Amino acid sequence: KAGVTQTPRYLIKTRGQQVTLSCSPISGHRSVSWYQQTPGQGLQFLFEYFSETQRNKGNFPGRFSGRQFSNSRSEMNVSTLELGDSALYLCASSGPGNEKLFFGSGTQLSVL
Amino acid sequence: AQTVTQSQPEMSVQEAETVTLSCTYDTSESDYYLFWYKQPPSRQMILVIRQEAYKQQNATENRFSVNFQKAAKSFSLKISDSQLGDAAMYFCAYRSANEAGNMLTFGGGTRLMVKP
Numbered sequence: 001k002a003g004v005t006q007t008p009r010y011l012i013k014t015r016g017q018q019v020t021l022s023c024s025p026i027s028g029h030r031s032v033s034w035y036q037q038t039p040g041q042g043l044q045f046l047f048e049y050f051s052e053t054q055r056n057k058g059n060f061p062g063r064f065s066g067r068q069f070s071n072s073r074s075e076m077n078v079s080t081l082e083l084g085d086s087a088l089y090l091c092a093s094s095g096p097g098n099e100k101l102f103f104g105s106g107t108q109l110s111v112l
Numbered sequence: 113a114q115t116v117t118q119s120q121p122e123m124s125v126q127e128a129e130t131v132t133l134s135c136t137y138d139t140s141e142s143d144y145y146l147f148w149y150k151q152p153p154s155r156q157m158i159l160v161i162r163q164e165a166y167k168q169q170n171a172t173e174n175r176f177s178v179n180f181q182k183a184a185k186s187f188s189l190k191i192s193d194s195q196l197g198d199a200a201m202y203f204c205a206y207r208s209a210n211e212a213g214n215m216l217t218f219g220g221g222t223r224l225m226v227k228p
Contacts, residue, residue, distance in 0.1 A: 035212045043203065043218035056213040088155060094214055101214055103149075103157035 004104035018079040023092030032074040037088040118219035135204030143209040151201040
């Protein structure tokens with residue numbers, strides 16, 4: 001089985017732009033979660049989607065949004081980028097029972 | 113809100129020796145899950161071990177074991193016979209069992225260095 005795939009691996013944007021990150025979960029997994037990892041704030045939960053519906057949401061501004069498609073693939077969008085949005089964005093998927101989260105290798109976003 | 117604290121930013125251990133990483137958490141819930149994740153330089157988070165709060169028996173996975181003290185809200189990870197491949201960032205994480213979904217609260221992490 002293929003693991004969780006995140007694209008792209010690296011991304012460089014400038015302030016004010018918007019960005020879309022993609023996550024393909026493990027086949028059969030319907031839950032996809034997103035986390036932001038920074039040296040200062042550590043790992044923080046952004047949101048989770050399950051069967052195309054947002055199930056949980058972290059404490060991030062409305063510039064951060066996401067969606068999930070019928071094939072469980074998920075996208076995360078950040079609008080009006082700020083320097084502080086520079087981070088590693090991790091996606092994780094889980095299957096029935098939600099017992100384990102499987103993470104991708106992340107997308108490293110740099111905002112200049 | 114739950115919080116997770118890892119008080120050791122860095123730890124080092126000699127190859128083949130044993131090391132213990134500390135984690136404390138704060139919650140008012142009685143039912144929850146605790147996890148240790150490993151993040152090597154590849155950046156991919158890998159689940160090391162998982163503990164259900166209602167189970168008194170400490171979880172064990174090969175060379176990895178935990179010391180779960182529910183009353184003290186402590187959840188330490190012991191790595192026995194340390195190997196060079198164990199060098200990584202280790203994160204302790206909490207998940208409520210009362211909410212649907214996979215919202216994890218992470219600690220700040222401990223960087224483990226393994227000396228040959």
